[in-house]
Amino acid sequence: MQPTELFALGLGLTPPWKIVDIEFIDGEVHIKVDFERGARFGGLEVHDTSERKWRHLNFFKYPCFIHARVPRVIGKDGKVATVQVPWAHAGSGFTMDFEAHAIELVSQMPVAPAARLLRLSDTRLWRLIHQYVKRTRDALGIGQPTRIGVDETAARRGHDYITVFVDLDARRVLYACQGRSGSALFEFKAFLKAKGADPAKVQAFTCDMGPAFLGGIAQAFPQASVTLDRYHLVALLTRAVDETRKAETKKATKFKRTRWLWLKNPTNLSEKEKLSLQELLEENAFPLTGKAYGLRLAFQELFKVPRCQAQTAFYEWIGMALASDIHAVVEVAVTFFNAADKILRWFETRISNGFLEGLHSVLQAAKNKARGYSNPQNLIAMSYLLHGKLRPATHTKQRGAKTLLSARPL
Numbered sequence: 290m291q292p293t294e295l296f297a298l299g300l301g302l303t304p305p306w307k308i309v310d311i312e313f314i315d316g317e318v319h320i321k322v323d324f325e326r327g328a329r330f331g332g333l334e335v336h337d338t339s340e341r342k343w344r345h346l347n348f349f350k351y352p353c354f355i356h357a358r359v360p361r362v363i364g365k366d367g368k369v370a371t372v373q374v375p376w377a378h379a380g381s382g383f384t385m386d387f388e389a390h391a392i393e394l395v396s397q398m399p400v401a402p403a404a405r406l407l408r409l410s411d412t413r414l415w416r417l418i419h420q421y422v423k424r425t426r427d428a429l430g431i432g433q434p435t436r437i438g439v440d441e442t443a444a445r446r447g448h449d450y451i452t453v454f455v456d457l458d459a460r461r462v463l464y465a466c467q468g469r470s471g472s473a474l475f476e477f478k479a480f481l482k483a484k485g486a487d488p489a490k491v492q493a494f495t496c497d498m499g500p501a502f503l504g505g506i507a508q509a510f511p512q513a514s515v516t517l518d519r520y521h522l523v524a525l526l527t528r529a530v531d532e533t534r535k536a537e538t539k540k541a542t543k544f545k546r547t548r549w550l551w552l553k554n555p556t557n558l559s560e561k562e563k564l565s566l567q568e569l570l571e572e573n574a575f576p577l578t579g580k581a582y583g584l585r586l587a588f589q590e591l592f593k594v595p596r597c598q599a600q601t602a603f604y605e606w607i608g609m610a611l612a613s614d615i616h617a618v619v620e621v622a623v624t625f626f627n628a629a630d631k632i633l634r635w636f637e638t639r640i641s642n643g644f645l646e647g648l649h650s651v652l653q654a655a656k657n658k659a660r661g662y663s664n665p666q667n668l669i670a671m672s673y674l675l676h677g678k679l680r681p682a683t684h685t686k687q688r689g690a691k692t693l694l695s696a697r698p699l
C-alpha cells in the first residue's frame with residue numbers, strides 16, 4: 290500500500306477526493322488533497338476553487354495539516370455555493386477528527402493544559418469550543434421539558450453571574466445566559482419556543498429564594514409550581530451556624546480554626562475531625578454554635594420523613610428554631626415559615642438542584658485551575674459542554690458529505 294493510499298484510508302477519503310502529495314517540512318506533516326479532474330458536485334460542474342488549510346491530528350508527535358483546493362459551483366438559480374469537504378465542518382480551520390479530539394481533552398481537563406497539548410493558543414481553542422457548542426446546540430432537539438432547575442454561578446467571585454437552566458428529568462443543561470435577573474426566565478421561555486417546545490407545558494421549577502427568580506417564574510411561567518431548592522435552604526442555615534460561630538469565637542480565641550468542623554456534613558468529616566467536633570460538643574465550648582449546628586442537622590433530617598408527617602415535623606422544627614433565641618437561626622426560621630408552601634412542596638415533587646450543584650463543583654474546580662473562565666461566555670460554553678449532552682461529529686460520521694454551503698448570488 291502506498292503512503293498516499295494509507296493516509297487516504299485514515300482520512301476516510303472517497304472519490305472524487307484523493308491525496309496527491311505528502312511532505313514533511315520543518316517538523317510538520319503537510320498532506321495535499323485534491324479532487325479528480327472533471328469531478329462534479331451535486332451534479333454541477335466546478336466553477337472555481339480556493340486554497341484552504343486545516344489542522345489535523347498529529348502524525349505521531351508531528352503537527353499535521355491538510356491542504357486542498359475547495360471547489361465552488363454555480364447552481365441553476367445562478368448562486369455560487371462552496372462544496373463542503375468531507376473532513377471538516379464548513380468554515381472551520383480544523384478537521385472533524387482534530388475537533389473531536391480537542392473537545393474530548395477539554396471535557397477532561399482545563400483549557401490551558403489542553404491547549405498546550407494541542408499546540409494551540411488558549412484563544413484559538415476557546416474559539417473552537419464556542420464554534421462546536423453553537424453548531425451542536427443548533428442541531429440538538431430538547432423534546433418537551435416539564436421540570437426545570439434554575440440557578441446562578443459567577444464567572445468571578447461576586448461578579449459576572451450567569452443563570453443556568455437544567456432539564457431535571459433529562460439531567461442536562463438546556464440554556465444558560467448572562468446575568469441573574471428575572472429577565473433570564475423570559476430568555477429561557479423564548480429559547481423553548483425557538484426549539485419547538487411549549488413553555489405552557491413546563492409544570493415545575495426548583496430554585497433558591499431569590500426574588501428575581503421567583504418573580505420571573507411567576508410572570509413568564511404562571512402555570513408552573515415552585516419548589517425551593519433544599520440545598521440552598523441548608524446553605525442558609527449553614528451560614529447562620531457560621532455567623533453564630535464567629536460571634537462566639539471572639540469571646541474564646543483559643544477555639545479559632547474550627548470553622549469547617551461546623552460547616553461540613555458529618556459524613557464528610559475525617560476521623561480526626563469527627564473526634565475534634567465531638568470534643569467541642571462535649572466541652573460545650575460553643576453552646577450557641579452547638580445548638581445552631583444541631584438545628585441545621587435536624588432540618589436536613591426533615592427530608593427523610595414520610596410525606597404524611599412532613600408538615601408536622603416542619604412546624605415542630607420551626608418552633609425549636611424560634612425557641613433557640615439564636616438571632617441568625619431565628620431569622621432563617623422566620624424566612625422558612627413565610628415560604629412554608631414552597632418548602633413543603635418538595636415532598637410532592639421531590640425535585641432539587643443537586644444536579645446543578647454538581648455542575649457548579651465541576652466548573653469551580655476548572656476555574657481554580659485555568660484561565661479563561663472569568664469570561665461569562667466561556668463559562669456558558671463549558672456549562673453546555675460538560676453537562677449539555679452534546680455529541681461531537683467525527684470525520685467517519687460525515688464521510689462522503691457533499692452538502693453545498695455558503696450560497697450567494699454570482
